[in-house]
Amino acid sequence: MARVLIVDDSPTEIHVLSGMLEKNGHQVDSVDNAEAGIARSKETKPELILMDVVMPGMNGFQATRSISKDPETQHIPIIIVTTKDQETDRVWGMRQGAKDYITKPVNEAELMNKINAALGG
Numbered sequence: 001m002a003r004v005l006i007v008d009d010s011p012t013e014i015h016v017l018s019g020m021l022e023k024n025g026h027q028v029d030s031v032d033n034a035e036a037g038i039a040r041s042k043e044t045k046p047e048l049i050l051m052d053v054v055m056p057g058m059n060g061f062q063a064t065r066s067i068s069k070d071p072e073t074q075h076i077p078i079i080i081v082t083t084k085d086q087e088t089d090r091v092w093g094m095r096q097g098a099k100d101y102i103t104k105p106v107n108e109a110e111l112m113n114k115i116n117a118a119l120g121g
Contacts, residue, residue: 001025002119005046007037007063008081009055013104017050017081020108026115034063041073048118051098053082053089061096068097077118081106 004026008014011032018028031040034055041049049067053060060080067073077099082089085103093101099118102111 001027002047002115003027003029003044004115005037005040005044005049006030007032007034007040007049007055007060008052009033010052013052013081017106017111020106020111021115024112034058034060037063038066038070038073041067041076042070045073046076048115049076049078050081051078053080053084053093061093064093064098065096079111079114079118081111 004021006014006017006028009032014030021028029044029046031037035058051060051064064078067076067078079100079102080093080098081102081104083104090101100114102114
């Protein structure tokens with residue numbers, strides 16, 4: 001399956017998402033802030049990134065834009081995973097380069113469907 005990078009400042013969210021991903025056969029790596037997410041995406045070239053929005057420092061929208069505009073990482077699909085459930089947030093996230101958008105609390109089946117779609121499966 002895929003190597004997935006989780007970018008989220010909540011250890012609980014990372015734990016929950018990691019559990020879902022590993023149970024479904026994915027390899028998981030995680031960082032707790034947007035800047036580290038950008039750096040790690042360049043280092044390890046994950047096949048998919050799950051990006052939180054609300055984090056200290058740089059937010060997930062900014063990190064998504066940075067990753068999706070960088071020729072080195074622009075091929076990596078990003079799914080925004082956030083508590084922000086307004087349509088305007090979803091539209092803005094997609095404009096920053098995200099492939100998909102899912103709100104917390106995450107439904108495992110929905111997440112796996114979105115991951116499979118983002119990976120072209």
